[in-house]
Amino acid sequence: MPEKLNTFDKSMALFRRAAASIPGGIPGHFSPALTVPGSFPYYAVRGQGCRYWDADGNQFIDFMCGYGPIILGYHHAKVDEAARRQREQGSVFNHPTALTVELAERLVSMVPIADWATFARNGSDVCTYLVLVARQHTQRRKILMAKGAYHGTHAWCIHGIAGLIPEDYEHVLRFTWNDLDELASLVQKNAGDVAGIILTPYHHPAFGDSVLPAPGFMQGVRELCDRHGIVFIMDDVRAGFRLDLGGSNEYFGFKPDAIAFCKALANGHVISAAVGREELKKAASQVFFTGSYYNSAAEMAAALACLEELEQTRAVPHMLEMGAMLQQGLRDRAAKHGLQVTVSGPPSIPAMTFSNEKNFLRMQRFSAEAARRGVFFHPHHNWFLCAAHQENDIREALEVADRCFAIVKAEFGS
Ligand code: PMP
Secondary structure, X not given: OOOOOOOOHHHHHHHHXXXXXXXXXXXXXXXXXXXXXXXXXXXXXXXXXXXXXXXXXXXXXXXXXXXXXXXXXXXXXXXXXXXXXXXXXXXXXXXXXXXXXHHHHHHHHHOOOOOEEEEEOOHHHHHHHHHHHHHHHHOOOEEEEEXXXXXXXXXOOOOOOOOOOHHHHOOEEEEOOOOHHHHHHHHHHOOOOEEEEEEOOOEOOOOOOOEOOOOOHHHHHHHHHHHHOOEEEEEOOOOOOOOOOOOHXXXXXXXXXXXXXXXXXXXXXXXXXEEEOHHHHHHHHHOOOOOOOOOOHHHHHHHHHHHHHHHHOOHHXXXXXXXXXXXXXXXXXXXXOOOOEEEEOOOOOOEEEEXXXXXXXXXXXXXXXXXXXXXXXXXXXXXXXXXOOOHHHHHHHHHHHHHHHHHHHHHHOO
């Protein structure tokens, strides 16, 4: 019997409509621009657990989890109910609610380096905020970041140059991930003017393999910061809560001065958080940090319910176990077909590339064929596990992956 493959006609039709009324159709990282046209879902309808359904009624085992926010699974009853209950009372007021205080207290007790917490909406908000806090605290200008790192859409760090003027990023200097000597020499060259070093807990560039911190790298950054009075900011927007509930630095064994959280904080409800050490609290209160929705109570309720669920279940070890099963299964199946793949990153946030290509054509074919068979793997961005993935989902996904590897092999050779 021929395989029944997913089709994407409704997604395509919506995308054509979008192109008329939305600049870029689907802008930013949600863009399907670098996928195989007509072989990918462009619009979602609903989700449940680790699966979602698209505009054409296709069902997918999802390995992107909304690019990270979905950590417990789609439509999580406890989290959504907590948000719904608060929403019935109202969510946006002239004031915060007690939930803001409770959530700050919860983060301070959960995250070892945190003496305070404050809230916003997006990851970009809190990364930029911590950069300003570092500048205010040190009264210096320079921010050092890793080449290829992503810290959001604000002018100091956004990818590309459209709409920017050089002054926007004049005081932002980039160094090679894991290269402590290059970092130390940048600090030396800018002696007395480095406010902060911002790093993700491990390197997870788009279009590349994930790279863990080399032994001693983060400890070296810590020492440099201590020696020169520099604020060490960790951007845990992407990895946060998938490796350790106390911050991904705990998983890797280092201590930053401040952490930006966002994605997985409320299982898809719209909230981000910045936390930091006592020494930064005065500067943190001086930087003007606010937004129309920064105190929305429904999101606070959702975050509290999400953290509670993460703490009371084996969510983190479970995601690590399921991710390890997926990673090993992919390696084994690729090897069986004589294909060269690199599976990188921590198990709960895996990444995959074909080691012998730079143009991502094999990866695009692999993920397109997976989407046609009901598994969503991204072609050039790291993936995400959630607590709802079970062994049978991983097994099913690996069976599909096996079929997709065979197609890649037939089309490209090894
Ligand atoms: N930092 C990192 C590491 C991220 O992955 C992202 C989002 N992909 C951001 C910052 C920006 O977050 P947001 O898109 O919510 O502004």
